Amino acid sequence: MSDTLARPVPGGSAPPRSNAVVAVLAFAGITVSLMQTLVIPIVPELPKFLNATPSNAIWAVTATLLAAAVATPVAGRLGDMYGKRRILLISLCLLVTGSVVCALSGSLVPMLAGRVLQGLSAAVVPLGISVMRDVLPAERLAGATALMSASLGVGGALGLPSAAFVADNFDWHVLFWISAALGAVAVLVVTFVVPESKVRTGGRFDLVGAAGLAVGLVSLLLAVSKGGDWGWTSPTVLGLFAVAVVVLVGWGGFELRTAEPLVDLRTTARRQVLFTNLASIALGFSMFAMSLVLPQLLQLPEANGYGLGKSMLVMGLILAPQGLVMMAMAPFSAALSRAKGPKVTLMTGALIVAAGYGLSIVLMAEVWQIMIASCVIGAGVGFAYGAMPALIMGAVPASETAAANSLNTLMRSIGTSFASAVAGVVLAQMTIEFGPATLPSQSGFRVVMAIGAGAALLSFALCAFLPRHRPAAVTGQGATAAPAASGEALLQADRG
Template identity: 75%
Template sequence: MSDAVVPSPTAGGPAPARPAAVVAVLALAGIVVSLMQTLVIPIVPELPRLLDAPASDAAWAVTATLLAAAVATPVVGRLGDMAGKRRMLLASLVLLVAGSVVCALSDSLVPMIVGRVLQGLAAAVVPLGISIMRDELPPERLAASTALMSASLGVGGALGLPAAAFIADHFDWHALFWTSAALGVAALGLVAALVPESKVRTGGRFDLLGALGLAVALVTLLLAISKGADWGWTSTATLGLFAVAAVVLPAWGLFELRTREPLVDLRATARRQVLVTNLASVAFGFSMFAMSLVLPQLIQLPGQTGYGLGRSMLTVGLVMAPSGLVMMAMAPVSAALTKARGPKSTLMLGALVVAAGYALNIVLMSQLWHLLLVSCVIGAGIGFAYGAMPALIMGAVDPSETAAANSLNTLMRSIGTSVASAVAGVVLAQMTTSSGGYALPSENGFKVVMAIGAGAALLAFAVASFLPARRAAAGPSPVAGEPHEPARTTRA
């Protein structure tokens, strides 16, 4: 990787805005992009009819976004470090708007998948926003702002579910995508007008071969995980995809270690603070998504099961939405704790709160207010943890590597959510009960998934305990309250 950090040209960009405006716009962009996680959930059961396609094919409207996001996040993060973070942020939002319009105009499977892929390619907005904040904000605002930006991953998903359910219930389903297109245009305009381009860049040559190798490894791995339950875990397709990933991933790693300007600096990734944070992020991604899988089903299952509440998807959204608000509220609290005790303590506290939320869910699951309480407790823990992760990553990498490092951390969370979906699917498919002639997930099945979610959070706590102490954790980046050090620059 190039040692030079090249200041970007300011011509054509907006004049420096007030920090509060920059933070608000970037957080809004993050929330808009994270809405794509829950945008189609209310219409998933209807997709085969709406798109005139078999259910197995219609499911690609969800899977395609997951795969596109996994590939785009590290690639766009690296391009942001090289060519300009604001520039790549704007490009990502353009892809989101384009994908939303394509989906809004579609009535068949292929254009819907194309549009959903384009929406998934915008997934790097959150790590890019965190990286812009590091470059542009004064140190006293950095921790709280990056905590809010990181939490926007969960905030958008939680707040988007009731909105999407309401739109799907009262309007034509295409309105979901016209709404996301309008939000994307608003975010695009605000970023263009108010967010300055970072002066910190690496320059250098893009590692195209490394990007292709990583894309193959991630697509095969995540496709096997997400489709294994449908295809069969011992099917030729599933085992073949796992085998390809097992061969390509190590080969890609060796190539990256020998490349002068790699897509992912694996030596930096192997630093203790970065490595441990990324491993904890996988566990947190698992814990966060387990809640999203369990609570909606408990709310919607028929009341005659004895544990289902028989409510609508709109009720699901209204129960889940407060967790997003709690995540947002925890951002300044997380920053204050990070400033006082260091990000390691904040991350470990978040893990314990998430574990407590799942433990609570095992004994409180019979009333709507039980599930509302549980979602808020888990949301608080995720808010703490997601606020600490950017501080840990930025405390261990050079400013010129911030976008790539944060993008990789975001990818680790996504891998955790994919594994959670697969594990929960297997558990709930194996532990069933009969109701009205149908096999439904049993109450004990849900409790097992909750226990696994609690275990994943405790695993994150144990992993985080290996992080360096606060003094050792201080790296090239300022973490809350620490002074900036000037980046080494060269004139273009």
Template identity: 75%
Template sequence: MSHTPAPPTGTGRSAPPRPNAVVAVLALAGITVSLMQTLVIPIVPELPRYLNATPSDAAWAVTATLLAASVATPVAGRLGDMFGKRRLLLVSLVLLVSGSVVCALSDALVPMIIGRALQGLAAAVVPLGISIMRDELPPERLAGSTALMSASLGVGGALGLPAAAFIAEHFDWHVLFWTSAALGVVSLGLVRTLVPESRVRAGGRFDVLGALGIAAGLVSLLLAVSKGADWGWGSGTTLGLLALAVVVLLAWGFYELRTAQPLVDLRTTARRQVLVTNLASVAFGFSMFAMSLVLPQLLQLPTQTGYGLGRSMLTVGLVMAPQGLVMMAMAPVSAAITKARGPKITLMTGAVVVAVGYGLSILLMSEVWHLILVSCVIGAGVGFAYGAMPALIMGAVPASETAAANSLNTLMRSIGTSVASAVAGVILARMTTSLGGHPLPSENGFKTVMAMGAGAAVLAFLLASFLPRHRPAGPADAPSAAAEPTAEPVA
């Protein structure tokens, strides 16, 4: 696939990009977008009262973000490759700010759902940022910078929880959304000022039918997974949506393989390095989110259960925050291992560390410091893995397909987290104990979920073992014979 260089004056700046500024601004944008994951967690129990809605209807304020993100990520990635990654990143940030303002001004369900959906449409910022880094940074800076950008998916969520809990506890709940709007405006201004537009373009025609097909398939799949517990896993609605997802996605794949300019190049996606990395990303997404579901509940359950710690949501946030700092600190370590031994070893190391963290969690669940230790160990492993994934993806695709390939990888992680939420919900709903006549998740239920998180990490390790072996950087490392001359090989 050919690419069309943009005019040198396309960014409005003649000066070369400043790597430190580009990395810092893109990482801030990634963290800002990932904050949307945890922004509403502190107010979820109160949303029905705030919005004058039933609990099941209010839950759409969370589901809408997930569904919008699943659709926007692959579409924005492809549009970024075609028309400019910085341009699509700016559009994504505008959508985030718009959605935040809509939510901040709303006191009813419908505008809240619309605003949360607009926030979800900004989910492609992280893969777009990684792709900009590939195009603009010197090769020696690429591994560490993309590792940091990739880790921002988890960093923002972890650091955002205590901040959101503090705001929700001390201010009107609308301040949460005004804060996210302000962060979005700051990120937007910095990207507009300091980040250049890449001259690597894929060109071609946008695959509208492919976009509609993947949107229909993903929405059907994730809607069934996220709402199955409410509707019943054996209900006609849930089973019908799952069946529809299978049919639509198979038909979509058949179409994509036969169209000249597909939304997702499935032949590139089927390359061993890309395919295995994406499968491992699903497992890591599951593994990471399992902990995010268990630890807050353990901290908040009353001490009368014998295993709950009876802490506030603010304490939950403070316990989870170090995990984000550890993930950020692991970015340069991940890059160093990737440079020395290759991203395959980095990914496998991350899987081992995550599995060890979950093993510790089964034994250490009775004190606050136990949970801080567990979250930090798991966060370190996730930091290793998330740092390796962009290197693996970019080492196997041409530069003109970088944004689309990274977006698909981000989507795979999101699917893993959605499946983790559904599976953990089923387990915790069935393995219960009673306190004052009210059913609560049992200690064994939590341990089962954590054991499944460890199992997912082991699965990711096994999948990573099928990745090609690392070779020293050189001409033979070019992603493919069809890759553009601007594509930098990633070790």
């Protein structure tokens, strides 16, 4: 597809108030990202709350992951076709509905249904970034998209202590009533503040492509997320991996042949898009390694010699500053992208993340040390996540922005899923005996941190294959011209 397919929506609105649009979309992004950590404080109690076995109750976490993976690329394509703001609002309404269902649930099935609906809202951040491209002035775009991208980490970081406080002091259903209220506020402010994008692709939705991608992604992520519990060599896990490979290969062939694909694989194969997505997988892996290690270190008993014995609430408060640092880095990320290009910004962020892991390997004995290391990693993620949308939008037509940004978000999610699996294997193998319990060893934590540093350096190396510096800003306020609008220009840029 090309920009010639894009068509303005008749009766476009006047230029929006930029600050209000950015604030509202960032709030919506933070609200959706809260779903990542919402149930973590109550996971140990879920079997009792839902009258379910522990292995079944944990599906309240897994179901959201799977739903988000499927919904993100589908919602991106629908946004390009029918309006990004419209699909964003539908996503937020699904979040509200899912939260109400969870708040009213007292058993496993309605809880899972609600968590699936919450997961279907995951495309709000890439859709918000795409709306920004279409409605904001060009000079505001780099900083705004960096802030919106950082909202993924901010919501996750701030959500944990908030959820822990609520879970410790109120009935667990209150968590979901609060998320429903936040979602409802987001729906209202988006409705009244954010204008609809003028850029649409039209065409027909690729139902076969959506079904194929859903089956392939669910099989892959289910095998990765449950491999440790079910056994990596079990017939179920091996069968899921086989289904994922066969289905995704067949899906790719179908997408290349269809006239209006769910994902334009030819656009995805462009050097700038391809290597940005590969770097995103590596960086998503690296970021999540920290999220798995540092909370455990803070909560393990002090008597084992390296645990710090903190409650979940205190642990969340200790790690919350990293989210604020991530958001604070957004204007610096945008400034560096304007001066040197988003490629340099992404490489800088990857190096900062690697340095943060290096610090965490040697500084893990005190609370202040872990806080410093987590903030350094958060700063690096803030730089990197701010650069990714600029790289993607600098290489795709305006008519494909939402789909391309959604695919990039999916790549990060795949990286985090693999990080969880790898860290789980390492920590399960490197253990110590502590009374009747078996705990991950300090060496195991250090190995996971070293792997996280290696993943960040891999992201840095992948960035070296990106084309040379191109301006980060793209045309704002709904213009249909994009840096990648011409196929010949793209080929020349890729050779550069």
